[in-house]
Amino acid sequence: MTAYLDHAATTPMFPEALAAMTTQLAETGNPSSLHHAGRRARRAVEESRERIATAIGARPSEVVFTSGGTEADNLAVKGTFLARRDADPDRVRVLVPATEHHAVLDSVGFLVEHEGAQVTWLEVTPEGFVDPETVRAAIATDPASVALVSVLWAGNEIGVVQDVPAIAAIAAEHGIPVHTDAVQAVGHVPVDFSASGVDLLSMTGHKLGGPVGVGALVARRDATLVPLSHGGGQERQLRSGTLDAPAIVGFAAAAERAVTELEREATRLGALRDALIEGAMALEPGIRPSGHWQRGDVRRRLPGNAHLVVPGCDGDSLLYLLDAAGIACSTGSACQAGLPQPSHVLLALGVPESEARGALRLTLGHTSTADDVSTFLRALPGAVSRARRAREATAS
Known part of the structure; x- marks a missing residue:
């Protein structure tokens, strides 16, 4: 055994996610094309966007499709830092716990090495929690210098669930954007993007019963990011590239079932x-x-x-x-x-x-x-x- x-x-994969993806694979059409085949593919993408948004308490326009959680984390961390730093050269601090996923830690490391970022490491308790008051104290040393706070919603190794809404509320007092990697959380614990107060949230399909190779960065409409890829200007001009309609359809079916159950x-x-x-x-x-x-x-x-x-x-x-x-x-x-x-x-x-x-x-x-x-x-x-x-x- x-x-x-x-x-x-x-x-x-959930059976319905596999079935939905397989059905869409038989369809031809680039979602960016204007002819009927393209419009049919676009409709499938937009209906899926709506289903995913509903599942996590977001607006459809806030869902930006990516290739997965790692790309979403990179876009959130690097894109936000660059936009904030470019608007104010003094905003160079990133607040992050050492327990983050490497998609976040290595993105921060890149910014330190190449973009002049400074890291303030947020202490965690022996049980793995980030005390929101630790975030408050870290911000208070110099609020104007903070570009971004990033905290896992749920740990990919030890599974500890953070009080993300409390952390977001503290950062909001100073107008500081908060990103959360919710790759392990969505579909497994309650996640409400709007109610949480975070500005950016990463998720992916294959952790909740969907296909590998598709995910999303959920970004508030007023979130300011520098895109990391350039081309056709898809996804609010934040993530250029032809959308994978079959994977997105499977992702939506999985998210819907995971949240329902x-x-x-x-x-x-x-x-x-x-x-x-x-x-x-x-x-x-x-x-x-x-x-x-x-x-x-x-x-x-x-x-x-x-x-x-x-x-x-x-x-x-x-x-x-x-x-x-x-x-x-x-x-x-x-x-x-x-x-x-x-x-x-x-x-x-x-x-x-x-x-x-x-x-x-x-x-x-x-x-x-x-x-x-x-x-x-x-x-x-x-x-x-x-x-x-x-x-x-x-x-x-």
């Missing part, structure tokens, strides 16, 4: 997550969840996220041993897979490097069952024993 426990990396799925997945965490802790002394975790809490931690620290093991060894047993999981972000460094998220939480190397991210989704959890728990003791022996042999 096999168990797929890596839904945070990508989750299987959110409450029921959160309860179901939260129970499976808790059974997995408690089962692992009971099997092996020292195993503990990373970040905030409380039984039954599906609001401050993603319902399907079970991130574990396994003392005395290397996460890569555990991953390969579990994979051999038919269990797919990860040691952290799939975007960083294959890199031997310990998780930057755990290090930011104060986890010692030796322990941070023994991390496993196990994430559940709409196809997950109790059998998947049982399969993992049966395989875990043997994998831990072999991984510890391998580390001891290496050390000696």
Whole structure:
């Protein structure tokens, strides 16, 4: 029996999303063309835009289609910084926690290296939370110098859900735009763009049951950004390029279903997550969840996220041993897979490097069952024993 426990990396497509995309693939037409085939494709895109906007509490005109979350993060962070800095050369500070996804961290790093940006790192608690008062204090040192605040809505590794509306409200007092990477949040916890107060929100299709290769930057109409790509001027002239109508249609179908079923799925997945965490802790002394975790809490931690620290093991060894047993999981972000460094998220939480190397991210989704959890728990003791022996042999 096999168990797929890596839904945070990508989750299987919903049947209706696959059907919608397949149907659209059979249609010919560039959404930017003016003839009837182009207008038909444009109609499919605009109807999908409306469905996605409805699902997340946004206006259709605020949805800017991208190739995924990484492009959306890059456009939000770089585009906003450049626009704000160009309007006022003193606006050079970016406020960001060290626990962000690398799509944000590396965008900030690029701005530091090439555009004169300065980073103010927002501290996180040992449970992974960004205290809104920490943001207030960071802004207060020099409000006029802040170009942007960026905070994950829900962590891609440890699944902690931030109080984004509170952070946005503090930044709004000073007219500072806020971006949130909500790639892991949309479809899994309640997300209302308009009510949140954020200016920019990143999302993607393949984390919520849609296709890979399509996402969106949700940007308020008054958000000022410098585009990173130039050409035909599509998507409010923020993201030029021919729109992928089939992928967008599949994205919309998935977003609609994920949000519709959110409450029921959160309860179901939260129970499976808790059974997995408690089962692992009971099997092996020292195993503990990373970040905030409380039984039954599906609001401050993603319902399907079970991130574990396994003392005395290397996460890569555990991953390969579990994979051999038919269990797919990860040691952290799939975007960083294959890199031997310990998780930057755990290090930011104060986890010692030796322990941070023994991390496993196990994430559940709409196809997950109790059998998947049982399969993992049966395989875990043997994998831990072999991984510890391998580390001891290496050390000696």
